[in-house]
Amino acid sequence: MPNKHDHSLLASLTKRCYFAGRAVMDAALRAHDIGSTQWFVLHHLALSGPMMQRDLVDLLQVERATLSVIIRELVRKGLVEQVPVERDARRKMLQMTDAGKALWDQLPNFETLIHATAFGEIPEADIAAAIRVLSIATERLTNLSLKGDRT
Amino acid sequence: MPNKHDHSLLASLTKRCYFAGRAVMDAALRAHDIGSTQWFVLHHLALSGPMMQRDLVDLLQVERATLSVIIRELVRKGLVEQVPVERDARRKMLQMTDAGKALWDQLPNFETLIHATAFGEIPEADIAAAIRVLSIATERLTNLSLKGDRT
DNA sequence: TCATGTTTGTTAGGCATCAAACAAAGATGT
DNA sequence: ACATCTTTGTTTGATGCCTAACAAACATGA
Numbered sequence: 001m002p003n004k005h006d007h008s009l010l011a012s013l014t015k016r017c018y019f020a021g022r023a024v025m026d027a028a029l030r031a032h033d034i035g036s037t038q039w040f041v042l043h044h045l046a047l048s049g050p051m052m053q054r055d056l057v058d059l060l061q062v063e064r065a066t067l068s069v070i071i072r073e074l075v076r077k078g079l080v081e082q083v084p085v086e087r088d089a090r091r092k093m094l095q096m097t098d099a100g101k102a103l104w105d106q107l108p109n110f111e112t113l114i115h116a117t118a119f120g121e122i123p124e125a126d127i128a129a130a131i132r133v134l135s136i137a138t139e140r141l142t143n144l145s146l147k148g149d150r151t
Numbered sequence: 152m153p154n155k156h157d158h159s160l161l162a163s164l165t166k167r168c169y170f171a172g173r174a175v176m177d178a179a180l181r182a183h184d185i186g187s188t189q190w191f192v193l194h195h196l197a198l199s200g201p202m203m204q205r206d207l208v209d210l211l212q213v214e215r216a217t218l219s220v221i222i223r224e225l226v227r228k229g230l231v232e233q234v235p236v237e238r239d240a241r242r243k244m245l246q247m248t249d250a251g252k253a254l255w256d257q258l259p260n261f262e263t264l265i266h267a268t269a270f271g272e273i274p275e276a277d278i279a280a281a282i283r284v285l286s287i288a289t290e291r292l293t294n295l296s297l298k299g300d301r302t
Numbered sequence: 303t304c305a306t307g308t309t310t311g312t313t314a315g316g317c318a319t320c321a322a323a324c325a326a327a328g329a330t331g332t
Numbered sequence: 333a334c335a336t337c338t339t340t341g342t343t344t345g346a347t348g349c350c351t352a353a354c355a356a357a358c359a360t361g362a
Contacts, residue, residue, distance in 0.1 A: 006278050007266035011172060013285040016212055018169045019349070020292035021162060026317080026350075027296060035317050054340065061167055066319055068342055073317090082341095090327050090340045115158035117295055118288035127157050129280035134164040137269035141171035144268055145178060170319070177320075177347080186347050205310065217349055219312055224347090233311095241310045241357050308359070317350080322343100329338070 014134070021114060028110050032103065033077070037062070037070050042079065042096065043111070046104050050095035053082070079103060165285070172265060179261050183254065184228070188213075188221050193230065193247065194262070197255050201246035204233070230254060 025036040034042070037060070044059055045051065057067050071094065074080040079100035082092040096104065119127060176187040185193070188211070195210055196202065208218050222245065225231040230251035233243040247255065270278060 004263065004266065006275075006282065007270045008262070010270060010278060010282050010285070011266060012212070013282060013289060014165055014172070015169050017285045017289045017292070018166050020289045020296070021165070022318090023296050023350075024292050030351090037318060052340095057340095061163070062318085063320060064341060065321080065343080068340095070318080072342085088328070088340090092341075111159070112155065114292070115155065115162060117291050119158045119161060119284070122284055122287060124157075126280040126284050127161060129277040130284040131157065131161050131164060133270070133273055133277050133281040134161070134168045136273060138164060138168045138171045140268050141168070141175050141265070145171070145174050173348090174320075181321090188348060203310095208310095213348085214350065215309095215311060216313080216351080219310095221348080223312090239310090239358070243311075303362100305362090306360085308357100310357085311355090313354080314352090315350105317348105319347080319349100321346085324341105324343080326341090327339085330336080332334090332336105 010133075017118075021118060024114055024117075025110060028108070032107060034079075034103075035070075035073075038074055038079075039107075041067075041070060041074060041094075042100060042104050042107075045080065045094060045096045045100075050083070050093050052085070053092045053094050056094060074100075161284075168269075172269060175265055175268075176261060179259070183258060185225075185230075185254075186221075189225055189230075190258075192218075192221060192225060192245075193251060193255050193258075196231065196245060196247045196251075201234070201244050203236070204243045204245050207245060225251075 022036050025039065029036065029039055040060060041056065044056060053067065053071065054064075057064055060067060071080060071082065075082060078097055081095050081097055083095060085091040085093050173187050176190065180187065180190055191211060192207065195207060204218065204222065205215075208215050211218060222231060222233065226233060229248055232246050232248055234246060236242040236244050
């Protein structure tokens with residue numbers, strides 16, 4: 001039977017693993033003067049082409065307010081443009097500028113490297129179990145937040 | 152064989168799970184005007200009694216600079232004291248004030264609740280596998296950061 | 303003794319995140 | 333048509349985290 005100690009350890013590891021991964025990304029990106037989430041935005045725009053800011057919110061799983069600040073930075077750096085959308089003045093379409101594309105081509109592909117470093121050579125069954133555990137935990141915690149809304 | 156997609160999903164889940172857990176804690180603590188890491192400091196001080204600030208850095212697994220700011224807030228709120236240590240003027244001993252103890256007694260025990268919510272009813276073997284995966288990943292990523300130091 | 307190295311805590315600057323509140327614009331229903 | 337609801341993005345203020353650079357104090361060794 002799993003005990004409190006296991007649960008506490010797993011919670012702590014979840015946090016440490018997240019920050020350890022981000023530290024590696026941040027260190028690699030520092031020379032290019034962009035942060036880890038800024039990299040993810042460029043990543044999605046490079047792979048999928050221009051997209052609505054609203055859709056990127058869902059892809060990145062962050063709040064609108066969070067993305068708004070990230071985009072503001074990328075726009076300030078001249079890497080991304082916010083293009084007005086016809087027929088709906090609320091929405092903004094995001095697309096990389098030429099400078100953004102040029103920077104992207106310079107960046108190494110750390111995503112694969114980091115994932116291989118972190119999870120390579122680990123049994124498939126363990127990876128699958130970890131995904132099950134974190135999926136369920138995330139869903140339950142999210143539901144708990146929603147329920148607590150009406151307080 | 153585990154593929155890139157699995158690894159990417161797991162990385163994303165690690166982040167989302169961490170923030171989902173923190174959101175639950177923050178929501179519960181907002182009424183008491185303390186943040187989640189501030190809660191962890193009180194937790195350790197309540198359970199172990201006064202301790203050196205340096206030792207708390209290791210327990211919480213954060214940087215000295217990070218803890219310094221957290222403690223500054225708790226001191227400002229009158230919940231914790233930094234007591235000078237004899238024989239070593241660099242160090243500071245942390246202890247809860249009476250107000251800190253009073254607040255602590257008011258707080259519900261969410262740690263158990265949150266862990267039970269997140270991980271309850273999940274097979275022991277899955278929990279153990281998740282711990283293995285995240286332990287290894289965290290260690291490897293940390294080593295990668297250290298190696299990259301000399302750049 | 304005294305120069306040098308290490309440890310401890312702080313400050314400054316930056317990124318990422320959230321909640322709350324706002325504004326603008328589209329959508330809906332009567 | 334018009335009032336109301338919903339959607340989208342922004343701003344503000346907070347927490348938490350990091351690195352880099354500093355200062356103070358301790359430790360060590362020549």
